[in-house]
Amino acid sequence: MSLAILLSALLAGCASHDAGSHPMLPRTAAKTAANNDKKPAFQTAFYVGSHGWHTSIIVPRSAVPKGAWPAGVVDRTFADRRFIEAGWGDRTFYMAARPNVATAFDAVFLPGASVLHIVGLDPPIESAFAWTGLVRMPCSPAELRNVCDAIGATFASDSHHKIQELGPGLYGRVSRFYPADGRYYFANTCNNWTARMMRAGGFAADAGPAGTWSAGAVMAQARRLARARTATFNPRGGTAP
Template sequence: MVGCASQQADMHGGPFRTRTSTATSNYPGLRRQSAFYVGSHGWHTSIIVPRAAVPGDAWPAGVLDRDFRDFRYIEAGWGDRKFYMAPRPNVSTAFDAVFFPGASVLHVVGLDPPVSSAFAWSGLVQMPCTAAELRNVSRAIGASFEADTHQQVRALDRGLYGRVSRFYPARGQYYFANTCNTWTARMMRAGGFPANAGPVGTWTAGAVMAQARRLAKERSSKGTASPLKRNDQRVLTRAAPTPHS
């Protein structure tokens, strides 16, 4: 089984702090420095963007302006609605999610810096990009919401982490060839990274994270992004969680 219809132990664990390993990178070049993150919670992957970088018309009304106005970063992950929102997902709901196309959902979480300390990430890769590419990623996430005719959206329920998270109706159907990992790869492509969004590149979260690390390194070596703060140059590895304060 693949994507967020697999093991969800990390996804239900809540926000944690984690130790990090720092990847030394040098991003010469651009006049404007920007970045988004690709995150992994074990079997599930997501995209993290700075809230201030999201254009005002990119996301449906009611998300950033109402539910997440007090956070600096926003994490978004796409998945099967029934399985993702289940209080106790089991083998039956996982089987249905993978083999029977069903409605999807976006799980949105508000985060404060540093992003690296928000969870016990299984992996977190910073993707250096231009401001325009970051806007494109933000718009691609926004297009994933299933908004009404007035371009508004209402949360279906609180998310996995209580008041700092929400579930929203999303576009597209989830099944084995269109998972959370597929969605994450498509978001990377929106940011100008030639990620493989096919089954080979997205069969597991590990495959997506390997792509993210490789693509970020390639962009660094080509000098297509500008220097970022040392504390943000991170590729995280699994670490024992400690409570988030």
């Protein structure tokens, strides 16, 4: 296996979206999300998304508690969007116009600064991107607030306790980069972060190597956990015995 291929595989947790796939263009709905939507659900939900090697969390903008995210993110920058996608990764690699083997090597083997990529989306979520996977995670309002709080806790402030935009995201005005807490390297990737967000939402996701070694492993967890929750939910009387 060549070094380039090896690094690409290890970067499964922070590979960026395809910049040619604009979130406003209609795309084919993900089968997983469509199947989940047919099943009984809790009062609300968040989503786990996959863009090939990268995973992310999608929440309704209205569900973000006041003050949980930096000032202006919810009420100004993305005020006209119904949903917000959050993805975490290596700052240099994620923001690079043309990432190469050198930036990939540094991201994998040299723990470095991280970044949050925030994208504003409109429904239907299933057609916002050409997702390689999308899973609806049914949850209670309290669990959804916990997910939003956990994402909010990932934003990193400067020495003046302020959070500044790092610049436009991969999709222009509908996306932004923000500094994030945590150091990215091969044992702490986007997939680990996504699993931790799932845990914040009340799902027993494995955030260790076995459950996060690839985006596919994270999505498999999400599908299994979502199915287990909907299978035990009785819409007439809460949780089935």
